[in-house]
Amino acid sequence: MEQKREINKKLSWVFTVISIGELAGALAVVAYGLLKGHMTGTTCNVIMGAALVLYWLLEDIAEPFAVHRFDGITQAQKEAYVKYILLDLVGFAGIACFLFGVGGSSSGSNSGILGAVVYVVVMKPKRQNQQIFYGHIDPEAESGEDDNGAEETSVEEQEQATLPEQDEEDTSDVK
The missing domain is CATH 1.20.58 (Methane Monooxygenase Hydroxylase; Chain G, domain 1)
Structure with missing residues (x-):
């Protein structure tokens, strides 16, 4: 039981790192595109909106199911x-x-x-x-x-x- 808890804790951290990483990556792409003049405001908005939706899906939907947070609630x-x-x-x-x-x-x-x-x-x-x-x-x-x-x-x-x-x-x- 303790081993399962440790695995779930590590898996939760993996989801957190991936989620923050994808937001940072999207922000970096948008910043680079704006600085180089390759992106419009609409493209930046779409990228950041998609990154926020992906973050929400990873942190609020995928992570609780992956670490079995619904067991016994x-x-x-x-x-x-x-x-x-x-x-x-x-x-x-x-x-x-x-x-x-x-x-x-x-x-x-x-x-x-x-x-x-x-x-x-x-x-x-x-x-x-x-x-x-x-x-x-x-x-x-x-x-x-x-x-x-x-x-x-x-x-x-x-x-x-x-x-x-x-x-x-x-x-x-x-x-």
């Missing part, structure tokens, strides 16, 4: 996985919009900023679902209120618990 973890990969895809679409917007089209700045905002907005729920899928967070704990909401409720309950006592004391002084 709960239904909540499966649901978190689906949310995680969809939010990651939306985030990568935001990155792509940002990169396409930086390319210099007339409406590029607005779509670029919008893409960056989309990416930032989906990061927190994506990470939460990713942590649930990997088993680092209990899904039942995530379905309740966050820590700040729980603290506010407990403070309110404490205030309500002390108010009637104060009222009784105040009325007893009047009598």
